Amino acid sequence: MSGARDLPHPDTATLLLTDVLFALSDPSRLALVRRLAQGPLEVAACQPTGGEVPKSTLSHHLKTLREAGVIRNVPEGRQRYVSLRRQDLDERFPGLLDAVLAAPSQ
């Protein structure tokens, strides 16, 4: 596989609850999702606040979230924009994202 321009995103109707829960069960991924709830970010801005992490590690977490259907990752010029698939998640799993975002973050 080589630098595919458009990364694959699963259809809303096929999203699996267990995949979503797993993707959200990692503290750093969950923290990112909380930030994405306030608006899209470019990949570089998805770095955990405070610590720098290698690009490949960040990309791996984005992949996990994307393949679970939690985020969308689309090219935009030379960068990529990462956004929460909020409506899709609300449609498929009503109330789930709201509950997760409302929960104590620690």
Added chain:
Amino acid sequence: MSGARDLPHPDTATLLLTDVLFALSDPSRLALVRRLAQGPLEVAACQPTGGEVPKSTLSHHLKTLREAGVIRNVPEGRQRYVSLRRQDLDERFPGLLDAVLAAPSQ
């Protein structure tokens, strides 16, 4: 550690969202939680419907759920009763369990 009569259960106020999400992210554990939503079960009845699994495997999954704070596992005579910590979860993570239970199971 030897056959402790009363297994440890985390306090409601200390439950971590990521631990709960992780515990629920396994299909067989999630299926069990759905069944527990209808009432407590003895451990033997926690077997996945259809396939038999070794006692040790089942016990391991129960431990994961218990340590995350999702279930309670209490001795009752010679058996143990497993139940959902529904109120505790609702108190700590309002709406989460409802959303999970309402979600499509596949």
Added chain:
DNA sequence: CGAATAGTTCAACTATTATCGAACCATGTC
């Protein structure tokens, strides 16, 4: 007490995930 029953814990092994450097791919700029 001895045996049966119900389940947890231990230890070893397998499988899945996480981490990270290096290679690679597109886009934009000179």
Added chain:
DNA sequence: GACATGGTTCGATAATAGTTGAACTATTCG
């Protein structure tokens, strides 16, 4: 075209999680 920039993918290794048989603990019953 050459090069810098922004990111993904690959491959290897480390860490974590799942699976299971065997050993062990507690309780009940004869």
